[in-house]
Amino acid sequence: AQTVTQSQPEMSVQEAETVTLSCTYDTSENNYYLFWYKQPPSRQMILVIRQEAYKQQNATENRFSVNFQKAAKSFSLKISDSQLGDTAMYFCAFMKHYGSEKLVFGKGTKLTVNP
Amino acid sequence: DTGVSQDPRHKITKRGQNVTFRCDPISEHNRLYWYRQTLGQGPEFLTYFQNEAQLEKSRLLSDRFSAERPKGSFSTLEIQRTEQGDSAMYLCASSNFPGTGDSNGYTFGSGTRLTVV
Numbered sequence: 001a002q003t004v005t006q007s008q009p010e011m012s013v014q015e016a017e018t019v020t021l022s023c024t025y026d027t028s029e030n031n032y033y034l035f036w037y038k039q040p041p042s043r044q045m046i047l048v049i050r051q052e053a054y055k056q057q058n059a060t061e062n063r064f065s066v067n068f069q070k071a072a073k074s075f076s077l078k079i080s081d082s083q084l085g086d087t088a089m090y091f092c093a094f095m096k097h098y099g100s101e102k103l104v105f106g107k108g109t110k111l112t113v114n115p
Numbered sequence: 116d117t118g119v120s121q122d123p124r125h126k127i128t129k130r131g132q133n134v135t136f137r138c139d140p141i142s143e144h145n146r147l148y149w150y151r152q153t154l155g156q157g158p159e160f161l162t163y164f165q166n167e168a169q170l171e172k173s174r175l176l177s178d179r180f181s182a183e184r185p186k187g188s189f190s191t192l193e194i195q196r197t198e199q200g201d202s203a204m205y206l207c208a209s210s211n212f213p214g215t216g217d218s219n220g221y222t223f224g225s226g227t228r229l230t231v232v
Contacts, residue, residue, distance in 0.1 A: 004157075044119075045158075045206070045223040091157050100171050101212065102148065103221070105157030 002027045002094050006106035013082045014114050020067075020108050021077045023092030029053075031097035034068065034075045039108075040088040048090070051075065053097075082113045119224035121207050124159050126199055127230045134228045135193045140209030144222070149182055150206040151175065153224070158206055164190060165212065197231045204228050 003026045013019035025034070036048040051059045052067045058066050063083075081087055092106040099112045120139040128134050140147045147204035148164050161180070162172045166187035176182075181196075184190040194201055207224040 042225075044225040047221065093157075100163055101146070101161060101210065102160040102171070103150075103158070105159070107155065107157050 001031070002096075002104045004092050004106035005063055006092055006109050008109045009107070010110045010112070012112040012114055013079075015082055015084060017082055017098055017110055018078060018080045019111065020055050021079075021092075021111065023075045023077070024059060025075065025092070025094050027073070027074050027094065029096055032096065033095040034066075035093040035095065035103070036064070036066070036075075036095060037075045037091045037105075038086075038088045039091065045091070049077065079111075084113050084115060087111060087113045119207055119209050119222050121205075121224035121227050123227055124225065125228045125230075127232060130199060130231055131196055133193065134197060135191055135228065136205055136207075136229075137189060137191050138207030138224060139189045140207070140211075141211075141222055144189075144209035144211045145187070146210045146212045147184055147193045148210070148221075150188070150191055150208065152204040152206055153202075161192075194229075197229075199231045202229055202231045206223045 003042050005024045026089050032053045036053045037045045039045045049059050049061045049064050058068050063080045066080045089108045091108045093103040096101050122137045148163040149161040152158040160173050161176050163183050164184040167184050179195045182192045204226045206226045208221050210221045
């Protein structure tokens, strides 16, 4: 079974600064996807960024980028130029490359961006 | 398309009562997923449908839980004889399988928050 671990329950950052959220996972699969989801308070979960395990290049989406280390089973999220609207719960998630496409989530990191 | 809709947004019920939640997915999506999220935890997979067929159920889905997607469109999740431990956010998501490869195609609803008193 796959597991996802987020070791930082809470983090805070000043507006305009950079913050990195950590995620490690455990799997015996070789092909899979990794995701970061954002869940603002009382709002729906939205996809921030995704990484395919067979791609060596780290994914980037505007101010969001990942550091994917397959051998170490590590998948961190870097948020640059943090904005107040980035305040949310962030979840790291794993998906097998085949089958049900169900997501396995970590417990989340609560990020607060301070003005 | 207005995205994935869930109804109700909040539900307070007494222990032992039955409750039913509804999820309306994105119309062209053939897969529909139910997840449960308790306080301080990430969402946990409960079950999923491809069209009207329920293809997988988690061990978390006890005999008191039942889900249906009768015409391959909306889905309902029913909890019978609710217990305090059922208090959680119930999330629905839909996707189009197989996906385009450019995104995971998952769209989540805003969830139904259940409180059992």
